[in-house]
Amino acid sequence: MLSLPIAMLAEYLPLQMVSRVILLSTDRWAEKNVNPALFSRELMRNSSNFLNDEAVSHDPQILLMKAHAATSSIGSATVIIAMLEKTGTLKIASVGDCGLKVIRKGQVMFSISPQEHYFDCPYQISSEAEGQTYKDALVCSVNLMEGDIIVSGSDGLFDNIFDQEIVSIISESPSVDEAAKALAELARKHSVDVRFDSPYSMEARSRGFDVPWWKKLLGGKLIGGKMDDITVVVAQVKTVVVPEDEVQGGDTEEQKGNEQGAAAVVAYKMNDEEVA
Amino acid sequence: MLSLPIAMLAEYLPLQMVSRVILLSTDRWAEKNVNPALFSRELMRNSSNFLNDEAVSHDPQILLMKAHAATSSIGSATVIIAMLEKTGTLKIASVGDCGLKVIRKGQVMFSISPQEHYFDCPYQISSEAEGQTYKDALVCSVNLMEGDIIVSGSDGLFDNIFDQEIVSIISESPSVDEAAKALAELARKHSVDVRFDSPYSMEARSRGFDVPWWKKLLGGKLIGGKMDDITVVVAQVKTVVVPEDEVQGGDTEEQKGNEQGAAAVVAYKMNDEEVA
Known part of the structure; x- marks a missing residue:
């Protein structure tokens, strides 16, 4: 198994329009003599630097374009940029198979899909010409x-980890901190469990991958968790500002001072040293 | 099994900003002496009437609010409104478990999640006070x-029908017409197949539903398709207009005359009489 360290950065920036930003990137470079973390770390640092750039104008896809253009390290990475505006709109640009889900009233009500060239080979922002760019992002x-x-x-x-498990952990956790930690720990536990029928192994079987025929004859099937680095960011929307011109008849809502658009964000990262 | 006829309407309106609109509603009313189709049909008719309303301003959630307020029939329905703007932005408001997926380069790259109170009981826009409103929509x-x-x-x-099957049918179909028909036919075939391990039966098992214990002892499990009405709308984006102020350095793109933002849309509906 390749060791794929992760660069991740959760920002807590009190910007004028964008109240919170999640930046998350997983490096995917496997060449010798290259530190695979450099590219994704520089990409995230540049994304952070361009957050207040006027041309970015709270558009995560433009932010990705500018950050990518400014990155000089060799490597490639999957990336997700999610900006929560004070009005409650979460704007997302994603390249590859970083995930994002929204849980409302005990159910997953929004998910983004991974983008891949083929099974387990995600789209990647890269230092090389054959990689993907901001134009390939899911926006x-x-x-x-x-x-x-x-x-x-x-x-x-x-x-x-399955959606039902995520929902269950979220409902049982007293804080976003503890939810992020519990999610990372359950994912880690499943990742090393060779008997766990994981989302990964189910997806692999649905794509036609399986154990050799003689194992099949003995009743075996492709099963088990997927050993990998695990990064989790959990955030909760605290308040949403309804713009006055969008307030419909009867739907008045008070604005809530300094807490406008606030969100509690916590990031929890588990290195492969901890996983293995 | 309840018979739940479907009201569905696909619009082909050459609006100024919105090039195509998909309106889809499934009635869910099961009271005696009420035609369950009336509510959803009136809701869709009203949605269509309000499309050009200035206050709607190409916002599918506001359109749903206005259409619901204007609907006087007794009943309830799940509903999805999707508006494709000429710039390529697809704006969606959905209440309940109508689905929408986007397929790009042979993969599902975007899906919306169903909203339910509990398994198989979706959120519904209703004539009664206890139903959901536009405020509960996934937007x-x-x-x-x-x-x-x-x-x-x-x-x-x-x-x-599984995502992989949808992708496969889309790739094999020479037109959106034939894709819609093929999707409806495969879904119908699976729906009456008691041995098909459908997305529905897999979801049911993951929620803890199963066959009685004595059947389990004999190796049985909850399996089979789900008999229901089937409605399919397939559309393909033909051209996308890049606004001049959003064109980045070097990324010029010609506007394409009358075909701007055009999409081929086809709707295919299969009644339960055809299913059963």
């Missing part, structure tokens, strides 16, 4: 409500 | 590219 947005929970993470999280 | 948007395929449908479609 979408979703209107969030107060109380909504955002769970974002690397493929190592979502390949090892 | 999101996704930026589409030329060639992207939109597949929208009732739960009878997505409960009986």
Whole structure:
């Protein structure tokens, strides 16, 4: 198994329009003599630097374009940029198989899909010409409500944990901190469990991968968790500002001073040294 | 099994900003002496009437609010409204378990999640006070590219057909017409197949539903398709207009005259009389 360290950065920036930003990147470079973490770390650092750039104008896809253009390290990475505006709109640009889900009232009500060239080979922002660019990003947005929970993470999280488990852990956790930690720990546990029928092994079977025929004859099937780095970011929307011109008849809502658009964000990272 | 006829309407309106609109509603009313189709049909008719309303301003959630307020029939329905703007932005408001997926380059790159009170009991827009309203809608948007395929449908479609099957049928179909027909036919075939391990039966088992213990002892498990009405809408994005102020350095793209933002849309409906 390749060791794929993860660069991850959760920002807590009190910007004028964008109240919280999640930046998450997983490096995918496997060449010798190259530190695979350099590219994704520089990409994330540049993303952070360009957050207030006027040309970015709170557009995560433009932010990705500028950050990528400014990155000089050799390497490649999957990346997700999610910006929560004070009005509750979460704007997302994603390249590859980092995931993001929104949980509302005990159910997953929004997920983004991974983008791959083929099974387990995700789209990647790269230092090389054959990689993907901001133009290949999945760009979408979703209107969030107060109380909504955002769970974002690397493929190592979502390949090892089912939606029902995420919902269950979120409902049992007293804080986003503890939810992130519990999610990472359950994903880690599943990742090393060779008998766990993980989302990853189910997906692999659905793509036609399986154990050799003689194992099949003995009743065997492709099963088990997926050993990988695991990064989890959990955030909860605290307040949402309804713009005055959008307030419909009868739907008045008080603005809540300094807490406008606030979100509690916590990031929890588990290195492969901890996983293995 | 309840008979749940479907009201569905695909619009082909050359609006100024919105090039295509998908309106889809499934009635869910099961009271005696009420025609369950009336509510959803009136809701869709009203949605169509309000499309050009200035206050709606190309916002599918506001359109749903206005259409619901204007509907006087007794009943309830799940509903999805999807508006494709000429710039390629698909704006979506959904209440319940109608589905929508976007397929790009042979993979599902965007899906919306169903909203339910509990398994198989979806959120519903209703004539009664205890139902959901536009405020409960999942509101999101996704930026589409030329060639992207939109597949929208009732739960009878997505409960009986896997993503991989949808992708495969789309890739094999010479037109959106034939894709919609083939999707509906495969979903219908699976829906009456008691040995098919459908998305519906897999979901049911993951929620703890199963066959009685004595059947389990004999190796049995909850399996089979889900008999239901099936409605499919398939659309393909033909051209996307890049606004001049969003064109980045070097990324010029010609506008394409009358075909701007055009999409081929086809709707295919299969009644339960055809299913049963």
